[in-house]
Amino acid sequence: MNRRSEKTLEEQLRLREKILGLGETSFRKSYYPELRVRLLELERFRFILDQISVGIIIIDPKTDTIVDLNQETCHLLKKQQKELRNMQLRGNPDNSVAWYARVQESDEGMVIIDNLPSDNGEPMALEITMHHAIFGGEEYRIAIIRDITRQRSAERTLIRTKDMFESVIRISSIQHAPEDDILSAALREAAALTQSSDAYCAILSPDESFFSISSSFDEIPAMERLSRADKNGPWERVIREGIPIIGENPEGMYLPISEGERVVAVISLKGKERPYDEFDLRVATYLGESLWQILLRRRAEEKLRELNEQLEERVFERTHELATLNNELEAFTYSVSHDLRAPLRSINGFSLAIQEDYGDELSGEAVEYLGRIRSASERMGTLIDDLLLLSRISRAELRRQEFSLSDLAHEVINEIQEQEPREHATVTIEEGIVVSADRGLMRSVLWNLLSNAWKFTSRKDSPEISFYSQKDGEKTTYIISDNGDGFDMAYEKKLFLPFSRLHTTDEFPGTGIGLATTARIIQKHHGEIHAEGKIGVGATFYFTLGTKEVTEYE
Amino acid sequence: MGGAGTQAYRHLLIIGMYAPGTIPFSHNCFQFPAIHRDAGIGEVEVMTGDTLRKFVMPEVIFGEGARRQAVHYLDNLGVAHVLIVTDPGVIRAGWASEIVSAAESEGISATIFSQVSENPRTTEVDAGTGMYRDNGCDGILAIGGGSPMDCAKGIAILSTNGGIIQHYEGVDQIRHMGPPLICIPTTAGSSADVSQFAIITEEEKARKFGIISKTIIPDVSLVDPDLLSTLPERFIAYCGFDALTHAIEAYVSTGSSSLTDLHSLEAIRMITAALPIAYRERDNREAARLMMLGSLHAGLAFSNASLGLIHAMAHPISGLYDLPHGEANSLLLPAVIRYNYPFAQERYDTIGEILGLSSADRNPFGADAIISRLKELAGEVGITGTLGDRGVLMKDIPVLSDNAVLDGCIVTNPHLPTGEEVRQLYESAL
Numbered sequence: 001m002n003r004r005s006e007k008t009l010e011e012q013l014r015l016r017e018k019i020l021g022l023g024e025t026s027f028r029k030s031y032y033p034e035l036r037v038r039l040l041e042l043e044r045f046r047f048i049l050d051q052i053s054v055g056i057i058i059i060d061p062k063t064d065t066i067v068d069l070n071q072e073t074c075h076l077l078k079k080q081q082k083e084l085r086n087m088q089l090r091g092n093p094d095n096s097v098a099w100y101a102r103v104q105e106s107d108e109g110m111v112i113i114d115n116l117p118s119d120n121g122e123p124m125a126l127e128i129t130m131h132h133a134i135f136g137g138e139e140y141r142i143a144i145i146r147d148i149t150r151q152r153s154a155e156r157t158l159i160r161t162k163d164m165f166e167s168v169i170r171i172s173s174i175q176h177a178p179e180d181d182i183l184s185a186a187l188r189e190a191a192a193l194t195q196s197s198d199a200y201c202a203i204l205s206p207d208e209s210f211f212s213i214s215s216s217f218d219e220i221p222a223m224e225r226l227s228r229a230d231k232n233g234p235w236e237r238v239i240r241e242g243i244p245i246i247g248e249n250p251e252g253m254y255l256p257i258s259e260g261e262r263v264v265a266v267i268s269l270k271g272k273e274r275p276y277d278e279f280d281l282r283v284a285t286y287l288g289e290s291l292w293q294i295l296l297r298r299r300a301e302e303k304l305r306e307l308n309e310q311l312e313e314r315v316f317e318r319t320h321e322l323a324t325l326n327n328e329l330e331a332f333t334y335s336v337s338h339d340l341r342a343p344l345r346s347i348n349g350f351s352l353a354i355q356e357d358y359g360d361e362l363s364g365e366a367v368e369y370l371g372r373i374r375s376a377s378e379r380m381g382t383l384i385d386d387l388l389l390l391s392r393i394s395r396a397e398l399r400r401q402e403f404s405l406s407d408l409a410h411e412v413i414n415e416i417q418e419q420e421p422r423e424h425a426t427v428t429i430e431e432g433i434v435v436s437a438d439r440g441l442m443r444s445v446l447w448n449l450l451s452n453a454w455k456f457t458s459r460k461d462s463p464e465i466s467f468y469s470q471k472d473g474e475k476t477t478y479i480i481s482d483n484g485d486g487f488d489m490a491y492e493k494k495l496f497l498p499f500s501r502l503h504t505t506d507e508f509p510g511t512g513i514g515l516a517t518t519a520r521i522i523q524k525h526h527g528e529i530h531a532e533g534k535i536g537v538g539a540t541f542y543f544t545l546g547t548k549e550v551t552e553y554e
Numbered sequence: 555m556g557g558a559g560t561q562a563y564r565h566l567l568i569i570g571m572y573a574p575g576t577i578p579f580s581h582n583c584f585q586f587p588a589i590h591r592d593a594g595i596g597e598v599e600v601m602t603g604d605t606l607r608k609f610v611m612p613e614v615i616f617g618e619g620a621r622r623q624a625v626h627y628l629d630n631l632g633v634a635h636v637l638i639v640t641d642p643g644v645i646r647a648g649w650a651s652e653i654v655s656a657a658e659s660e661g662i663s664a665t666i667f668s669q670v671s672e673n674p675r676t677t678e679v680d681a682g683t684g685m686y687r688d689n690g691c692d693g694i695l696a697i698g699g700g701s702p703m704d705c706a707k708g709i710a711i712l713s714t715n716g717g718i719i720q721h722y723e724g725v726d727q728i729r730h731m732g733p734p735l736i737c738i739p740t741t742a743g744s745s746a747d748v749s750q751f752a753i754i755t756e757e758e759k760a761r762k763f764g765i766i767s768k769t770i771i772p773d774v775s776l777v778d779p780d781l782l783s784t785l786p787e788r789f790i791a792y793c794g795f796d797a798l799t800h801a802i803e804a805y806v807s808t809g810s811s812s813l814t815d816l817h818s819l820e821a822i823r824m825i826t827a828a829l830p831i832a833y834r835e836r837d838n839r840e841a842a843r844l845m846m847l848g849s850l851h852a853g854l855a856f857s858n859a860s861l862g863l864i865h866a867m868a869h870p871i872s873g874l875y876d877l878p879h880g881e882a883n884s885l886l887l888p889a890v891i892r893y894n895y896p897f898a899q900e901r902y903d904t905i906g907e908i909l910g911l912s913s914a915d916r917n918p919f920g921a922d923a924i925i926s927r928l929k930e931l932a933g934e935v936g937i938t939g940t941l942g943d944r945g946v947l948m949k950d951i952p953v954l955s956d957n958a959v960l961d962g963c964i965v966t967n968p969h970l971p972t973g974e975e976v977r978q979l980y981e982s983a984l
Contacts, residue, residue, distance in 0.1 A: 009970075016965040018725040019860045020809045021608035021750075021768055025726045028610050029769045034731065 046070075055145030057084075060138075064090040064100070067140065076126060076145050103130045103143070112148070125152045157279065164193055164283045168290040179295060180214060186291040187216035190269060193287065194253070194280040197271025201288075202227065202235050204264055211235065211266075235266045244285070246276050255281060257288040264292060333391045337384045344384070348377040386513040389444070390498065393520050398438050405433040405442065405478065409467045412446045416454050424461065425454070430468040433478070437545050441521045448514040449480045449541050456484030456539065481540035486533040495531055518543075607811035609858045610768055611748055612737075612775045616847060618839075620778040621649070621738050624695060625656045627774045631734035633693030635663040637686045639706040641670045644698045644740055647784035653697060653738075665689045670698070670705045673755040673762065673872060679708035679719045686713050693734040696772075699793070700744025700753075700879070703737050707752040707770045710735050719754055723763040725962065728770065737772040740781040742832075742845040743793025743880055745800060745853025747775040755873065762873040764962055771857070779839065779846040787833055790845070791935035792880030794829040797821060797849040798931075799883040802891075802905055803862040804855035806898040807966040817855035822908050824848030830934040863971065864890045866961035867980065870954040877944055884937050885944065888925040889983040893975070895921035897968035942984040951980045 018026060049056065055073035057066055066087045074081055077096040089100040103111045109130040118124035124147065131142040167189035174182050187199035202211035211227045213220055229236065234245055234254045242263050244255035253276040257265040267288045269276070351373045359367055409429045417425075435442070450465065457463030464483045469476050487495070498516035522529040526546025533539035615623050628636055636657060640650045645668055654664045667682045686694070686709055694713075696706035708719045710732025715722070722728050737747035746752070752765040782790070801821035804814055828844035835841060867890070868882040895902050899918055906919040909927045932938065946954075955976040958964065964971075971979070 012965045012970065015725060015962060016809065016860070019766055019962055019965065020606075021610060021858070022606050023726045026608070026768050029731045029771060029773065031731070 053147065055143075057143040057145070059089065059141040059143060061141050064088060073145060076147060099126075099128050100143075103128050114152075118149070122149065122153075124149045160193065160279065160283060164286060167193060167287060171287075171291060172294050179298065182294065182298070183214035183291070184216060186287065186294075187214060187267075190267065190284050190287050191216045193283045194269050194276065195272050195274075196269040198269070200268045200270075201291075202266045202268070204229060204239060204266075208239075235268070238266045239263050244281055246281060252276075253280060253284065255285050255288065257285075257292050259292060259296075330391050330394060333387055337387045337391070340384055341381065344377050344380055348374055348381070351377065383513070386517065390513055390517045390520065393441065393444075393517060393524065396441070396524075398441070398524055400436050401439055402434060402436050403439050403442075405435045405437075405446075406431045406467075408439070408443060409446055409450065412443065412450050413454075413465075415447075416451050420454065422454075422458070422463070425457070425463045425465065428464075428466040428468070430466075433469050435478075435545055436547075437525055438521075441524070445518050445521050445543070446480075448518045452514065453480060453482035453484060453539070456486075457482050458484075460484060475544060477542050477544050479540060479542050481538060483538040486535045486537050486539045487531075488535055489533060492531055492533070496529070607809075607813070607858075609811070609813045609854075610750070610771055611854050611857070612772045614748065614775045614777060614850070616777045616850060618778060618780050618843070620776040621653070621697075621781065622656065623776055624653055624736055624738060625660050625662070627736050627776075628657060628662050628693060628695065628734075629660060631693060631736075631773065633662060633734055635665070635689060635691045636693045636695050637682070637689065637691040637709065638664055638666045639670065639682060639694060639696045639702045639709065640666065640668050640698045641702050642668055643784075644668075644702070647740075649697055649738075649740065649781060649784070653695065663689075665691060667709075668702075670702045672701055672876070672878070673753075674701045674705035674708065675755045675757050676708075676719050677757070678705055679712060679754060682706070682709040683712040691733075693736075694732070695736045695738070696747075697738040697740060699739070699741040699789075700746045703739065703744065703746035703772075704752040704754065706735060706737070707732075707746070707765070707772075708754055710770065711752075711765070719765075720756060720763070722765050722767075725766045726768075727765070728767045731769045735770075735772040736774045736776065738776045738778065738781070739846075739849070741785055741789060741793040742782060742842075742849035743789075743796035745797065745849055745857070747772055747777065748850065748853040749857035751857070753869070760874060761957070762869050764869070766962060775850075777846055777850050779843040782832070782842040782846060783836065787836060788936070789878075789880075790833050790836075791829075791937055792878045792884075793849070794825055794832070794845060794880070794935065795884035795887075795932065795937060796880030797845075797852040798825045798829070798928075799864055799880075799887060800852040800856040800861065801825065801848075802887075803864055803963075804852065804859040805905060806894060806901045806968050807856075807859040807862055808968060809966040810855075810859040814855040814859035817851040818859070819904070819908060821848045821850075821852035821855060822905060824851065826909055826931060829931065833935040860966040861963040862890070862967035863894065863958075863964060863976075863979075866964035866967070867954070867958045867976065867983075869961050869963070870957035871941070871946060873957070874950060874954065875945055877946075881937060881944070882941070884932050885939070885941050886979075886983050887928055889979045891925055891928075892921045892982075893971065893979055894968050895924075901968075940984055941980075946980075946984060948981070948984065951977055951984075954980055 017023060050071035052070070053072055055076045056070045057073055058068040059065065060067050066084050066089065069081070069084055071081075073079075074084065077084065079096055087094075087097065089097050092098075092100070099111050099113055103109060111128050113126045113128065114123065116124040116126060127146045127148045129144045129146075131144065133140050133142050167186075171182065171186045171189060174185060177185075183201055187201055191197065191199040199216040201214045203214075204211060208229060210229050213225055213227055227235075229239070234252070238245060238254045238256045242256050242258065244253065246253045252268060252270045253272075254266055254268045256263040257267060265288070267284055269280070269284060272280070351370050354362070355367060355370050355374075362370070406429055413427050413429070446467075450467070453465045454463075457465065460483060465480070466482075467478070467480050469478050471477075496515050496519040498513050519529050522543050522545070527544040529541065529543040531539060531541045638650055638653060644650055645666070650666055650668070654666065657664045665685060667685050669681055670678055682705060685691075691713075694706050694710055696703040711722050711728055712719060714730045714732050715728060739745070739747045748771070750766055750768050750771050752770055753762050754765065755762050785793075798821075801818045804810060805818035805822070807814075810818070824844045825848040828841045828848065831838055832841035832845045864883055864886045867886050868879060871877055871882045872879050891902065902921065902924055903918050906924040906927065909924065909931075911919050911923055911927060955973055958976050958980075959971075959973050
């Protein structure tokens with residue numbers, strides 16, 4: 001004993017107890033606890049099977065009897081467990097199992113049973129599939145029953161919704177038809193969508209005194225098309241209250257079509273075999289409202305089309321008038337200018353002849369008068385030339401070519417210098433400006449603008465004239481500025497009108513046509529021109545030249 | 555034999571009434587009237603004062619042709635595919651194929667697992683469990699000696715509890731009971747067919763370990779004396795002495811009760827009478843019947859009363875040396891009886907009486923008389939010599955005794971020896 005402690009001895013005693021079978025877990029082998037666990041598992045599985053919303057039936061194929069089933073099966077087949085268990089299925093007259101023969105005959109092992117009575121009145125649909133299974137060495141048939149009522153109803157809703165949209169698309173794509181045809185086509189669609197025999201539409205007149213009636217079938221005789229709106233029928237009630245009527249009349253449904261707050265029409269449907277339901281109402285309302293929108297749009301389009309036609313006609317007429325007037329004016333201008341030249345030449349020629357042949361006989365005063373006649377007739381000649389140029393420009397064809405506008409400006413300024421020499425004038429011309437334009441016409445432009453500048457700087461001690469360009473992106477602006485007498489900006493627009501002069505001829509000579517011609521040339525180039533100025537400070541003219549491409553499209 | 559009946563009530567003991575270390579275990583303390591209480595079929599608890607006793611056994615069919623009942627039991631237990639655990643010797647004798655064809659004729663599939671060596675190994679248990687699972691078996695039938703039956707118990711444990719078999723070493727370590735297990739012993743010795751023990755060898759550690767649990771008591775034991783006819787005579791001797799040792803140790807065990815005493819004494823009586831005849835005359839059916847029945851009684855006794863120092867010392871030997879268990883027992887018997895005798899003198903004298911010592915020699919017989927009678931019996935069946943003759947070495951004794959002290963069997967020995975005492979006992983048996 002000396003080797004063993006007290007504790008070891010206690011351990012030995014405990015071990016001895018256990019060996020003798022007196023330990024806590026010294027139990028004899030028993031299958032009961034294990035069986036109980038397995039049974040609980042099975043019961044739990046059975047519980048789970050009873051919770052699922054699918055009916056399951058196990059059938060013995062040898063005897064065609066139900067071996068087992070879950071709770072949902074009872075619910076779906078409206079039977080008690082004890083009624084179904086061991087039920088013989090082959091040839092059973094009971095309606096709730098009539099599917100058995102059908103599902104066995106079907107190739108895919110599946111049948112769908114429709115229109116079964118149900119608790120809430122909605123017809124019920126079941127899908128039953130048959131499977132084969134081998135369990136514990138025995139063969140069984142497993143029937144799976146699913147309630148597909150909601151699925152089918154959803155499918156139906158989907159199909160009807162699709163039909164509804166297709167109807168609306170069909171109605172809205174009717175073209176070149178009278179409104180009446182569209183109305184009866186829409187009513188036929190509404191009748192088809194709701195399985196009705198007839199459909200009517202009563203559109204309220206704007207003063208709300210009568211209805212205009214259309215129907216889904218034959219045209220209503222004109223006599224009966226209008227109905228007073230002060231009776232007290234269902235249409236009036238719907239108009240008044242703005243809410244639909246379903247089922248009061250067992251075969252009819254009335255529904256309002258509103259435009260904003262106002263009820264504008266009533267659609268009524270008749271002759272459906274079953275009572276009208278919410279879905280019929282939704283379909284018909286959607287169709288009706290779409291129809292109304294289609295009608296409104298058509299009316300607006302019709303009005304717009306009429307207005308457009310009128311407008312085009314007026315524009316054509318006015319354009320024609322203007323063209324005629326323009327031609328007449330140009331012809332007039334040309335002939336007048338041309339015809340005026342002969343008498344003018346006579347006046348000038350004979351005035352010169354008198355001066356030369358009879359100058360000595362005439363008094364100094366008479367000679368001076370003759371001089372005035374001559375200078376007036378010469379001015380008039382110039383005026384006529386300018387007018388001819390202006391009218392020619394209007395009719396002339398534009399011939400674009402690339403050339404140096406800088407060189408042209410030098411050329412022009414030299415000519416001006418020759419005609420009207422001046423000592424203290426500073427002319428600055430930017431070199432290398434190349435443009436694509438009509439060289440002859442551009443010469444007139446530069447001539448007009450530079451001679452103007454030359455002219456209006458004549459009273460300055462140190463006149464300055466410059467020609468340059470400014471590039472802004474694609475657009476180039478050409479600028480001619482001077483430090484001459486300038487002008488009042490209030491008259492800027494008048495500058496470019498023919499015969500408008502801001503100065504007297506005595507102050508500065510000129511015909512008043514030069515700037516109008518210039519503007520016309522720039523216009524012909526699809527460019528723009530404007531001027532800035534201040535009295536006593538100077539004037540600046542800005543112009544652009546349209547591109548070649550634009551011109552070609554002309 | 556006359557005193558056996560009265561003695562059955564005489565040895566009841568109370569544990570814990572004495573200060574530890576004084577008189578811990580003795581058979582001659584107080585005497586209480588036993589209260590028998592029926593605790594269910596096959597299980598009787600014996601209550602004595604503050605000492606409880608339990609008796610558990612399988613359903614047993616004894617008699618020639620009992621093995622043929624196996625198919626009925628497989629059927630009744632709902633077994634569809636049985637794993638038959640056996641060894642090559644039993645297969646050669648034709649017993650396994652007899653079971654297979656009987657089962658198959660009843661529509662029960664059968665798979666044979668026979669890779670079981672003399673001392674079943676952990677790897678063999680694993681292999682058998684794999685075969686059980688791979689074939690989708692749902693029941694086990696063991697036919698053979700202690701080895702296939704212990705291996706079958708191991709397979710039963712792993713097939714429902716998983717893991718490795720070493721996890722279940724010790725007492726009451728099994729949580730889930732195994733599948734139905736039917737045992738058909740072919741030897742008259744191990745009594746694994748009725749016991750709550752399974753002894754498995756862990757080769758890597760060169761050790762044996764015991765699994766003790768009421769849950770591994772087989773469901774059915776079919777004890778058929780016919781099967782002894784094919785057992786080699788050498789094994790008749792070893793197994794006979796194994797059974798005899800079971801009976802003697804169960805009788806002197808501090809866990810014995812009146813129920814186990816009946817079986818112990820009946821076993822000693824039958825085995826001593828039949829063993830020499832069964833050894834000499836292989837076709838003596840009566841001797842075979844007595845050997846089988848004696849072994850059964852011994853099994854019922856030790857499975858419920860447990861064993862003692864002989865087994866505690868024999869287990870380490872067969873772990874270290876490949877020595878038949880029964881042989882090791884027979885060679886340890888003299889030394890242990892000599893040591894134990896003073897602590898259970900009356901019980902040993904009763905054994906001596908059954909062994910045929912005359913009443914003139916009695917009062918008391920003394921250890922030597924009993925030992926010499928047992929040696930004489932051993933001699934008759936060809937077991938002579940000592941442990942030293944069988945190759946047990948002096949240098950191994952410290953290891954052997956260290957393991958013996960830890961062996962579960964030691965706790966029901968009439969007296970708890972010290973390690974030093976165990977060493978001396980090994981030496982004297984050398």
